[in-house]
Amino acid sequence: MAGSTLEIKDLHVEIEGKQILKGVNLTINGGEFHAVMGPNGTGKSTLASAIMGHPKYEITGGSIHLDGKDVLEMEVDERAQAGLFLAMQYPSEISGVTNSDFLRSSINSRREEGDEINLMKFIKEMDGNMDELEMDKNMAQRYLNEGFSGGEKKRNEILQLMMLKPEIAILDEIDSGLDIDALKVVSKGINKMRDEAFGCLIITHYQRLLDYITPDKVHVMMQGRVVKSGGPELAKRLEEEGYDWIKQELGIEDETVGQEA
Numbered sequence: 001m002a003g004s005t006l007e008i009k010d011l012h013v014e015i016e017g018k019q020i021l022k023g024v025n026l027t028i029n030g031g032e033f034h035a036v037m038g039p040n041g042t043g044k045s046t047l048a049s050a051i052m053g054h055p056k057y058e059i060t061g062g063s064i065h066l067d068g069k070d071v072l073e074m075e076v077d078e079r080a081q082a083g084l085f086l087a088m089q090y091p092s093e094i095s096g097v098t099n100s101d102f103l104r105s106s107i108n109s110r111r112e113e114g115d116e117i118n119l120m121k122f123i124k125e126m127d128g129n130m131d132e133l134e135m136d137k138n139m140a141q142r143y144l145n146e147g148f149s150g151g152e153k154k155r156n157e158i159l160q161l162m163m164l165k166p167e168i169a170i171l172d173e174i175d176s177g178l179d180i181d182a183l184k185v186v187s188k189g190i191n192k193m194r195d196e197a198f199g200c201l202i203i204t205h206y207q208r209l210l211d212y213i214t215p216d217k218v219h220v221m222m223q224g225r226v227v228k229s230g231g232p233e234l235a236k237r238l239e240e241e242g243y244d245w246i247k248q249e250l251g252i253e254d255e256t257v258g259q260e261a
């Protein structure tokens with residue numbers, strides 16, 4: 001099955017009157033893994049939140065299309081139903097809703113009435129994925145992320161990814177707070193998703209993650225724009241040399257979004 005295409009064109013985003021994204025261009029096709037790197041505060045998480053429709057982020061220009069459909073016209077839940085998924089940098093806790101119920105209702109929200117996932121099939125699939133992610137089965141019955149450690153929350157985000165099978169996923173610093181073994185387990189889960197029908201945008205600060213998940217393309221964000229794109233070798237160079245060479249190459253003095261280019 002051919003995958004979906006997420007097309008971001010000249011995206012401008014403001015938060016509380018401050019211009020954060022200043023013209024982001026990025027296209028992710030099904031089957032492709034893209035990594036976005038960049039110094040702190042350059043707008044990477046803002047890009048993720050804007051794609052998913054966080055109300056705080058005001059789109060002041062540009063467009064986002066999923067298979068030609070205008071994502072900016074969709075409500076947040078419609079974006080998820082259309083096949084977009086965000087693993088948040090800081091996953092939220094929801095008291096009173098078990099992990100298992102949350103997953104099942106999320107899956108069913110993408111299905112037609114009468115075509116809900118069979119309970120036994122759901123449990124079997126969840127158990128299998130939890131085994132894969134080396135998660136304690138008790139976590140299925142705990143309230144969503146409540147009291148989960150940082151690493152457990154990240155595994156749980158990947159459990160959601162594996163269960164929901166979105167068309168396009170954005171993983172925001174999925175590697176932060178993971179110990180070395182957990183990093184391998186989480187990467188294995190993400191790699192298992194590799195398929196022509198699945199596209200992925202991985203926001204990360206570290207080449208380390210990209211040793212396990214080889215990206216097709218690597219992009220650097222500075223000052224609210226994608227300023228450089230390349231292959232996996234770009235991430236390796238950033239790890240070795242930092243960002244100064246890009247700033248010099250492009251004549252950028254301050255990489256954050258607070259300064260004009």
Ligand SMILES: Nc1ncnc2c1ncn2[C@@H]1O[C@H](COP(=O)(O)OP(=O)(O)OP(=O)(O)O)[C@@H](O)[C@H]1O
Nearest residue numbers: 015016020039040041042043044045046047056257
């Ligand atoms: N909800 C918000 N309210 C006010 N300012 C915000 C908000 N969200 C983001 N910003 C500001 O927007 C800028 C970009 O933040 P963003 O989190 O997108 O950067 P980032 O590249 O993901 O950084 P990091 O690598 O540190 O996670 C920062 O200056 C940040 O303070």
